[in-house]
Amino acid sequence: MKTLFSLIESPFHPDLGALYQRLGLAAERYTTARNLHRAIQKQPPDFFVGEFIYGWGNNYAGANVSNLDVTLRTLQCQAPQAKTIVFIHPREAEHIDKLLALFPIHAVFAYPIDEAALAAALADT
Numbered sequence: 528m529k530t531l532f533s534l535i536e537s538p539f540h541p542d543l544g545a546l547y548q549r550l551g552l553a554a555e556r557y558t559t560a561r562n563l564h565r566a567i568q569k570q571p572p573d574f575f576v577g578e579f580i581y582g583w584g585n586n587y588a589g590a591n592v593s594n595l596d597v598t599l600r601t602l603q604c605q606a607p608q609a610k611t612i613v614f615i616h617p618r619e620a621e622h623i624d625k626l627l628a629l630f631p632i633h634a635v636f637a638y639p640i641d642e643a644a645l646a647a648a649l650a651d652t
Contacts, residue, residue: 571606
């Protein structure tokens with residue numbers, strides 16, 4: 528059974544548990560990156576789903592583009608085969624190219640999430 532880890536950091540992230548179950552994925556939800564990173568070290572996932580939140584004024588002096596940078600670097604090291612799917616609020620869309628320039632992203636979906644398109648992206652492996 529393939530595994531999918533989700534990082535839930537905002538109220539916009541929809542509950543897609545039923546879709547994941549229909550697709551035969553073992554899905555785990557994490558509300559903190561720290562707990563997600565621990566889980567990735569124990570069992571690398573086949574898929575990662577996270578929401579892109581642009582780093583408007585972060586503490587990293589511009590070293591990180593978004594909330595996902597550290598997680599995506601962790602995936603590169605611990606689970607290089609994992610397909611990354613990013614959800615994005617339309618107001619953040621103008622900044623997604625900065626993330627795409629740094630990391631291989633399998634698919635990007637703007638809210639509201641089209642479940643049929645997401646299912647197709649999850650089947651496209």
